Structures are given as structure tokens and as C-alpha cells.
Amino acid sequence: MAGLTHISDQMRAAVGRSTGPRVSFPVSESDIRRWAIAVYYPDPPPREFIDADAAARSRHGGFVAPEEFNPFAWMVAVDNQSSDTTVNDPDRTERMLGVAGPGLRYQLNGGQEVEYGEPIRPGDVVTEVSRLASYHEKEGRLGLMLFTITELTWTNQRNEFVKLTRQSLIRY
């Protein structure tokens, strides 16, 4: 086992580096509606996510997105993280940092932890900065698995903290 690793010297040297920012398009009411419908399907979502009157009566006084809403799906207004890679490319993390990835075939979301700040409202523009926090490896059922921890910090157009995500990507 000695010496067997997916982590190259280049990858190790990239730990701590940031990419970004990515900037979302303004969030719309219907972005929030569609998200809520999808995550509560087949039952209807809580009214405050789909109905303007119910949202207005809520403690927020209007629509807010479910906490886990993703304003970066499909397209973004500014993407300084882009490179010659796609969102589902297993080597995306490294390519965005300008280094070669491990070339593994499969990737899974290993888990995440999030601290929440200000909610996302219609009209909000969210900025994300991503930082490669660490790598580690573990032997698993499917071979040597590479765990990559990435930190994503989101702020809104008022520079208010929206959330911090620590994400674990498993590749094998």
C-alpha cells in the first residue's frame, strides 16, 4: 500500500487556493417556487414558498428561498471559476485550479455541513468563492477513495453572509 495515492504533488500544492467568484443571476420568485415544488414532490410545498400572499404573511414579509436553494444551477452571470471542464467532470476541482486531477471515473457527494446567515430573497444576487480545503484518502469497498473538502462562501449583493458550506467529494 505504501506510495499508493491519488494525490499528486501538484494537487497537494493547490490546497488552500481559492477560485471564483461565481455570481448568480438575480433570483426570481419562480426559481423559488420551482425548487420548492421539486423538493416536496409529490405533495405541495408549504404555501409561503409558492403563494405571494402567504409569503407576505410570513415572518419574512415576502418570499424567501428554502435554505438549501441553489441559485447557481444551469447558468451564472459571472463565472471566474470556469475552465475547460463541465460541472459533472470528476477532475473539475483540480482543473479549476489549473492543475491535473486524479483522473478517477466516479464521484459522489460524501456529505456537507452548512452554516446559514441571511436568507435568499427574490432579486438577490449571490456571489460564491470556493476554496480547496483539504484532501484525504480511505480504502473502501470500491478501492482507494479520494475525499476532497471544499469550502464555499456565499454573500449577497449587500455583502451580507448567506452561508458557508464545507463539502466532501468522494472520487474512486
Added chain:
Amino acid sequence: MSQVLQPEVGDELPPFVRVTGLDNWNRFAAVNDEFVPIHMDDEAGRAAGYPSAFGMGTLQWSYLHNVVRGWCGPSGRILSLRCEFRSANTKGMTVTARGVVTNIRSTQQGRIVDLDVWTEDQEGRKIAPGSASVLLLA
């Protein structure tokens, strides 16, 4: 009408239950741009080592938020949530998101309720175990 929560350690959250498959996953793929073969195609799921296509970890993540939101409603604000994605949500599974109150603490922000949260399959096997903290609002 908001109802003031009076939680106690050991309280169980009302569960959030869904029978899962392509109906759920395709809708989620459509809002999260997550059209990945392992989530759409049984062959791709089997090639990745699972018995079928399987659902997104990010949808389990939403189910965990749903169970917490369903419990606290407007009386609480989710401060943090974490989970591991420990096993796959394969086709046809009944996924239940659950939670239990583990601690209640007074802080400068107010009363914070700590929860264990998880999703499980119909046999009670955990898919995405984690924890959350919720600030109780007056």
C-alpha cells in the same frame, strides 16, 4: 399563526416520507441542473456499483431541511445542518427523514435546539445521518 415551540430533549420530529424514484429525481435534476447518468439510468447506476440508478445526495439534503422546517415552521430558524451521504437511495425506496431533539441551550442569540437528523430507507437503514441546530424565535 405561528405557534411557540416548547421542545424537550427526546422529542421526535414529525417524519417527512417519500417513495422515491425517477419522478422525484428528474424534477430535482431540473431545478438543480443535475442530469447525471447515475441518477437517470440503471445501467450507469450498476456500473457505479449499485443495483439501479440512485437519487442525488442533494435531494436527501433537501429532505433533511424539509423535516426540520416542517417541525419548527415559522417558530425557528435553521442555523446549521450537516450530514454524511452514507448509502444510496436506489429506485423504489421509501425514504423517511426523521429528527430528534438532543439538546436545548441558552445563548446570546436565544434558545438553540440541537437535533439529530437523518434519512432512512424502509428497513430503517440510515442513508444520510447528520445533525442540525435551530434558533427558536420568540
